[in-house]
Amino acid sequence: MKMTSIKMKNILEERLKNPDWNISFNRDKDVFRVEWKETKQGISITIPNVIAKYEQRGEDALQDLEYHVVEALQIMNQTHELTGKEKNIFPVIRATSFPTKTKSKKKLIYSDHTAETRIYYALDLGKTYKLIDEEMLHKEGWTIERLREISTFNVRSLTSEPRKDPVAGNDFYFMASQDGYDASRILNESLLEEMKANSTGELAVAVPHQDVLIFADIQNDMGYDILAQMTMKFFAEGRVPITSLPFIYEDKKLEPIFILAKNKPTKNNQPKGEE
Known part of the structure; x- marks a missing residue:
C-alpha cells in the first residue's frame, strides 16, 4: 500500500x-x-x-x-560558548540566498565572499555544528574580525588531499573528505595559490555543495563544458547546495563565470547578493 x-x-x-x-x-x-x-x-x-x-x-x-x-x-536548546573552543570554529560557504537570520530572528554573522557566495561561521559540535549569531558574539565580547581570523586559521589546518581525474586533456581535482568543510577549503589562499602554481592552463574552482570542492586545470574548450556539466550535477545532488556557477581564479580573485556549451566562459558581473 x-x-x-x-x-x-x-x-x-x-x-x-x-x-x-x-x-x-x-x-x-x-x-x-x-x-x-x-x-x-x-x-x-x-x-x-x-x-x-x-x-x-x-x-x-x-x-x-x-x-x-x-x-x-x-x-x-543548549547554551554554547566560543571562548575555550577556538579550535572548533570554522567558516562555512553558503549561497547568497541563504537566510541571514535564524528562525527565531537572531542575526547570523556572515562576510561577503563572491557574487554567488557568502561566508558564515560555525561552532563545531562533533556530529553537527551551530551557525554563530550576533547574540553569541556579543555575549563573548568578540569582534567579527577575531571570528574571521580564528576560522580562517582553522580552515588552513584542515588536510587538503585532492583526488585527480584527467578528462579529455583537462585535469580535475576533487576534495570530498566529508568533514563538513570541503567547500570551506576554498578560503585557504595558500591551497588556491598552490593549485594555480601547478596548473598548466586556466584554473577554475567550484563549490556546488557543502561537501565537495572542485579544482579544474582547463587546457582546452571542452574542459569548460565538462566543468559546467559536472558542477550542475553536483549542485543538483548536494545535501546543502551552494552554487552551480564555477569561478575562474586569477590574481588572487574568484570571478563567477557562465559557461556556454562549446564556448569560452563569460564572466558574471552581477552585484553581490543581499538578503
Missing part, C-alpha cells in the same frame, strides 16, 4: 513524542514541524522527501531521520 503524507505524519508524530515539544503539520505545504514549546526553535521536515527516502531504505531512513531531528533539537 502506497505511503501517504497523512500516514507518514502519524508515524513521525509517534516517533517524536516529547512533552517539551510542539508538533504541527501544514497540509497545504506538506511540511511537518517539531519545535521547543518554550523557545519556538525547531525543525521543519518536507514529508514527500521523507516518503521518498522511506521507499528506498525503509525503516533505516526513519531511524536516521529521528536521530538527526532529536540531535538537532537538543543542540538548539
